[in-house]
Amino acid sequence: MTIKKNDADPRVIRTRRLLQDAFSSLTQEKDFESITVKDIAERATVNRATFYAHFVDKFEILEAKLMESFMTIINRRIDGHEVLNEETIQSIFLGVCDFHEGLSTMCKRRYTSLGSVFEIQIKERIQSILLSFINKDKMLSSPNAHFLINASSVMLSWGMYGAAYVWNNEGRQLSAESFVKQTMPLMMNGAKELLE
Numbered sequence: 001m002t003i004k005k006n007d008a009d010p011r012v013i014r015t016r017r018l019l020q021d022a023f024s025s026l027t028q029e030k031d032f033e034s035i036t037v038k039d040i041a042e043r044a045t046v047n048r049a050t051f052y053a054h055f056v057d058k059f060e061i062l063e064a065k066l067m068e069s070f071m072t073i074i075n076r077r078i079d080g081h082e083v084l085n086e087e088t089i090q091s092i093f094l095g096v097c098d099f100h101e102g103l104s105t106m107c108k109r110r111y112t113s114l115g116s117v118f119e120i121q122i123k124e125r126i127q128s129i130l131l132s133f134i135n136k137d138k139m140l141s142s143p144n145a146h147f148l149i150n151a152s153s154v155m156l157s158w159g160m161y162g163a164a165y166v167w168n169n170e171g172r173q174l175s176a177e178s179f180v181k182q183t184m185p186l187m188m189n190g191a192k193e194l195l196e
Helices: 010-029 037-043 048-054 058-078 086-106 108-117 119-132 145-169 176-195
Strands: none
Touching: 010 037, 010 048, 010 058, 037 048, 037 058, 058 086, 058 119, 086 119, 086 145, 086 176, 119 145, 145 176
């Protein structure tokens, strides 16, 4: 018989946090490829069975950490925004830049490989954030509306992710604010279908 862990149980939350914190500290010291489940468990002062009760492998703990970090950054940036407009898109774009900068700090040695590991999940999350601002009636307004809105949100999310990735990978020669301000006209050109 398998016992299902209760994700709301404070002990489960505490243990997951211990494991994620241990993982974060290890990424400051070692390449992701060289971090083992044993390393994470030892740093968190739990056994490997406890690790496996919470995560399938080190990739799952990485994904959980990245998604949590990403959503914290984005939620802070879009707090108070209620409609999708240029200001909201700019806030999301700045959040994506913040995320890339934080990721390269968290995983100094392996940013280029880790940045691409969860690229699709991050792009999909950006797209779902954009779509969450779209009025559902607008999606149903015409046969092509749903397709055009989806295509626009994909293009915008991929553009934000890619531009922020290159900005960070090339040394952040401009502040995130300056970079976003200079590239917003390009982003907004692709966002017309979402805003009309």
